[in-house]
Amino acid sequence: MARNFFSSHSAAASDKASSVVVIGLGRFGGSLALELEAQGTEVLGIDANEEIVQSFNGHLTHVVRADSTKEEVLRQLSVHEFDRAVVGIGSDIEASILTTSRILKFQRPQIWAKAISEPHAEILGQLGVEHVIRPEHDMGKRVAHLVLGSILDYVEFEDDFVMIRTTPPAGVRDRPLGVLGLRDKYGITIVAVKRPGGTWGHTTAQTVLYDDDQIIVQGSKSQAEKFSTLP
The missing domain is CATH 3.30.70.1450 (Regulator of K+ conductance, C-terminal domain)
Structure with a gap:
């Protein structure tokens, strides 16, 4: 997908995020994406499930079905140009870790990542994620x-x-x-x-x-x- 499919972003202009990519549109990620959209934030929603993606059509600024574990896919979607990234993948720990590590390589968006267990949270922390979220636990x-x-x-x-x-x-x-x-x-x-x-x-x-x-x-x-x- 061409880079100019999405608008250009600048994280340095303000501490407040004007654009957020949410990867994994389950209960947590989906609710978060909709709330961000309601607050006027530009949101790119990514999920591997076509039915989930279709359910968000018309509700988010952009929503696509994609394999977020592949770095080239994330680059094509201009993920590195967004101010913030939220990895809300919970059911597939391997996909969560791979996706997070790919985004960390961009050294651009601030990352929030969901963990479903203490070991999962520890691994994300070891990768260098500063904001590890455990919604059910918290x-x-x-x-x-x-x-x-x-x-x-x-x-x-x-x-x-x-x-x-x-x-x-x-x-x-x-x-x-x-x-x-x-x-x-x-x-x-x-x-x-x-x-x-x-x-x-x-x-x-x-x-x-x-x-x-x-x-x-x-x-x-x-x-x-x-x-x-x-x-």
Whole structure:
């Protein structure tokens, strides 16, 4: 396929991706591709299954049936010119690894790759993939925290850092945050608050919390989780 089938891309112009190639249009890759398209991103969807490709016709900027394990095919599709690449292949680990290694050779797009197991994730990391995604694993951990009841939402980042949406424990209510010494006492910071019927806003040293507020807590995983369980 000719290079000019797709528009020219420049990753250096902005940190925000204007074009993304999604390889593997299963539940994860397909949902991701549709969401990116809905946000106005140029999306190239690639899958080896003709029926899947046909189901995305008219829904993505470009969608093609192709063998993504072949470097020459990826070059013909101008994959190296896209700002980001997502390898969402989950059922075929060999195809996932081969596809990822081919894209890494281009040394151009930032790569996100889906892993279906810890060994799969380790191999992708050893290849040099900086963004390894384990959707089922990560969602399971998140939902587990929600099921426990004291946490309303939970986001875990790298380096043992989390942000938690919860309600204020009794010990931090009815007094300005600036006098509580939360960082020294609990190792956490309350960065935002939402009043009933209101919207989220940043906290200040003068912010006073009440029992019907919601708050965003940030800190290490152990300290933030411990804080969220306080009565």
